[in-house]
Amino acid sequence: MTETMILDPADPNLVFGATGLLQTFNAAGVLGPADVHAATAIARLAGEADDRVRLALALTVRAVRAGSVCIDLAEVHTTSFDTSEVRIDLAGLPWPEPAAWLEAVRASPMVADGHDHEGGRPLRLAHGLLYLERYWLQEEEVRTEWLSREERNPPELDRDRLTGALDRLFTGEGLPAGEPDQQRRAAAVAALRWVSVIAGGPGTGKTTTVARVLALLLDQPGLDHRPGRGLRIALAAPTGKAAARLEEAVREAADQLPAADRDRLGELSASTLHRLLGWLPGSRGRFRYHRGNHLPYDVIVVDETSMVSLTLMARLLEAVRPDARLVFVGDPDQLSSVEAGAVLADIATAPGPDDTALDRGLAALGLDSEPAPPHGVVRLSHTWRYGGAIETLARAIRDSDADAAIDVLRSGAEDVIFVESDLDRADPAGLEPLRERVLTAGRTSHDAAAAGDVEGALRGLDQHRLLCAHRQGPYGVARWGAEAEHWLIEAYGSWAVPAAPGSPVSGRDRTAEWYPGRPLLITANDYELGLYNGDTGVVVATEHGPRAAFARGAEPTVVSPVRLDAVQTVHAMTVHRAQGSQFGCVSFIVPPPDSPLLTRELLYTAVTRATDRVQVFGTVDAIRRAVLHPANRASGLRPRLRPASSGS
Numbered sequence: 326m327t328e329t330m331i332l333d334p335a336d337p338n339l340v341f342g343a344t345g346l347l348q349t350f351n352a353a354g355v356l357g358p359a360d361v362h363a364a365t366a367i368a369r370l371a372g373e374a375d376d377r378v379r380l381a382l383a384l385t386v387r388a389v390r391a392g393s394v395c396i397d398l399a400e401v402h403t404t405s406f407d408t409s410e411v412r413i414d415l416a417g418l419p420w421p422e423p424a425a426w427l428e429a430v431r432a433s434p435m436v437a438d439g440h441d442h443e444g445g446r447p448l449r450l451a452h453g454l455l456y457l458e459r460y461w462l463q464e465e466e467v468r469t470e471w472l473s474r475e476e477r478n479p480p481e482l483d484r485d486r487l488t489g490a491l492d493r494l495f496t497g498e499g500l501p502a503g504e505p506d507q508q509r510r511a512a513a514v515a516a517l518r519w520v521s522v523i524a525g526g527p528g529t530g531k532t533t534t535v536a537r538v539l540a541l542l543l544d545q546p547g548l549d550h551r552p553g554r555g556l557r558i559a560l561a562a563p564t565g566k567a568a569a570r571l572e573e574a575v576r577e578a579a580d581q582l583p584a585a586d587r588d589r590l591g592e593l594s595a596s597t598l599h600r601l602l603g604w605l606p607g608s609r610g611r612f613r614y615h616r617g618n619h620l621p622y623d624v625i626v627v628d629e630t631s632m633v634s635l636t637l638m639a640r641l642l643e644a645v646r647p648d649a650r651l652v653f654v655g656d657p658d659q660l661s662s663v664e665a666g667a668v669l670a671d672i673a674t675a676p677g678p679d680d681t682a683l684d685r686g687l688a689a690l691g692l693d694s695e696p697a698p699p700h701g702v703v704r705l706s707h708t709w710r711y712g713g714a715i716e717t718l719a720r721a722i723r724d725s726d727a728d729a730a731i732d733v734l735r736s737g738a739e740d741v742i743f744v745e746s747d748l749d750r751a752d753p754a755g756l757e758p759l760r761e762r763v764l765t766a767g768r769t770s771h772d773a774a775a776a777g778d779v780e781g782a783l784r785g786l787d788q789h790r791l792l793c794a795h796r797q798g799p800y801g802v803a804r805w806g807a808e809a810e811h812w813l814i815e816a817y818g819s820w821a822v823p824a825a826p827g828s829p830v831s832g833r834d835r836t837a838e839w840y841p842g843r844p845l846l847i848t849a850n851d852y853e854l855g856l857y858n859g860d861t862g863v864v865v866a867t868e869h870g871p872r873a874a875f876a877r878g879a880e881p882t883v884v885s886p887v888r889l890d891a892v893q894t895v896h897a898m899t900v901h902r903a904q905g906s907q908f909g910c911v912s913f914i915v916p917p918p919d920s921p922l923l924t925r926e927l928l929y930t931a932v933t934r935a936t937d938r939v940q941v942f943g944t945v946d947a948i949r950r951a952v953l954h955p956a957n958r959a960s961g962l963r964p965r966l967r968p969a970s971s972g973s
């Protein structure tokens with residue numbers, strides 16, 4: 326929901342009847358109606374009359390909506406909750422004095438005070454942070470499940486076989502002289518631990534490494550090596566699109582393995598995490614597999630882990646047998662999940678105790694040139710897919726080097742275009758590269774779709790994607806999607822629109838609405854169809870009438886439009902929604918420098934969605950601001966990823 330500062334009696338964001346601090350913070354746009362209502366109702370039930378405690382509760386609810394797991398009462402007055410598209414002046418608000426506020430919260434009957442306090446209260450104050458109890462429990466679950474896997478005796482392995490397989494599968498060929506083979510190291514760590522992370526940016530060979538890790542494990546003696554028997558392997562990702570990409574990429578990587586390894590691997594398919602966990606209709610977050618009914622797999626690989634929320638990670642970890650290997654794959658520098666948590670980034674940056682078992686294991690494999698990485702996280706840094714200006718730009722953003730990022734943007738490189746333009750205007754200058762890409766990709770997709778070519782239409786769809794940070798306003802999806810649609814109509818005429826301009830909705834020609842090449846966005850999960858919020862597809866003309874096609878590994882999902890409940894036309898989308906996908910060309914509308922959404926992770930994620938060309942539209946000030954401002958998601962996981970005895 327967009328927050329606003331405007332005090333308008335008809336404003337749906339204002340809660341009439343709110344009192345005290347809740348009213349003030351609601352009127353200022355810090356708290357939304359959901360936060361105020363939740364805090365009022367819970368405080369009433371708990372008999373809590375202290376205004377400051379009600380405010381703390383409402384802010385905790387607000388923080389979760391903005392992606393944080395908890396709040397720090399001493400810091401919250403400086404927090405810009407980053408779902409807001411408008412910056413709110415926090416300094417002018419009547420923030421309670423922090424020490425007294427903390428004491429009031431600590432004494433409240435709504436608050437369980439301390440790590441070990443019994444549960445059953447709505448809030449928990451632990452390690453200086455205030456949580457909704459539900460998120461505290463999930464964070465504890467992730468922490469303890471992760472640590473219990475670290476503390477178990479390492480998996481038993483035949484070291485000689487492992488060394489032989491590492492030598493066969495990781496030759497280091499193609500790496501610059503002297504550069505250590507981090508893929509080999511990541512594979513060894515994945516084999517030697519119950520839980521590990523293969524981290525890296527696009528094209529660093531994460532999936533290639535996954536295929537080889539699986540080959541290493543299948544090479545171990547004592548297993549029935551027939552595909553589908555012996556070692557039971559699951560591949561999963563948070564979205565349908567990401568699962569489809571994982572399946573395809575593992576298949577391609579497997580094709581490059583020596584024949585015997587390839588045969589042992591067989592055909593692997595990937596699913597969404599929801600499907601893996603056994604989504605139950607109408608169960609509101611309960612899954613078929615859980616602590617009391619573990620998943621049957623021996624190895625579970627999860628791709629695009631940056632998109633996994635705290636809640637989903639907690640459900641996954643409890644559902645996985647303690648003696649199953651978990652390999653997480655992802656890019657910790659990307660935006661975090663839409664829902665609360667930044668689990669991958671937390672784990673990838675958490676300090677850890679010395680891992681002596683892993684040190685010994687790596688030494689036995691001759692991989693002891695560096696100490697064992699904390700928490701089994703190995704970062705791949707060599708890029709194999711492309712080395713052009715996109716990579717240089719991504720690296721500069723990740724390294725927080727604003728001057729270097731601006732140099733690349735202005736370098737005139739073929740694959741990085743920077744249009745320095747004031748997008749706040751009605752008719753901004755320099756949009757020609759954007760218009761050209763919109764028209765070319767639209768044409769390709771339409772022509773293939775009109776000819777009934779599903780694959781071609783889907784390929785056209787991925788040729789170009791227009792990304793924004795905001796939904797509304799001069800920098801938002803609504804404006805830029807309409808702009809793109811306008812260009813398409815102007816260039817190609819009526820096929821590019823759902824109905825003739827100006828025609829009343831009731832008089833709409835239903836077939837015209839499903840015109841070939843119409844780009845679609847799914848806006849709610851549909852587990853029956855296996856389509857998920859954020860999936861994109863395209864309408865294709867078939868002999869049976871128009872059909873909606875979605876990329877799904879080897880076989881696209883093709884469904885009748887009447888079966889789609891939550892779908893809209895997508896000419897532009899948010900960067901968040903584009904996570905887990907890549908496109909030939911990406912055009913990114915950079916928000917203004919004062920946008921709370923403008924973070925390093927946002928810019929990095931937008932830029933790295935492109936494989937061949939990125940077009941950035943905005944100002945140098947906004948780029949500089951983004952590069953220098955990392956996202957700020959509060960969570961207690963990073964500092965607490967160590968045994969409780971060493972840090973409560």
Ligand SMILES: Nc1ncnc2c1ncn2[C@@H]1O[C@H](COP(=O)(O)OP(=O)(O)OP(=O)(O)O)[C@@H](O)[C@H]1O
Nearest residue numbers: 498499526527528529530531532533534574709710
């Ligand atoms: N060690 C290697 N030697 C040669 N080529 C490699 C190596 N590792 C990866 N590649 C090649 O680099 C490309 C990217 O690899 P891969 O798809 O595994 O990367 P990724 O990190 O999974 O990428 P993304 O995150 O974009 O999906 C592939 O074409 C792959 O064949």
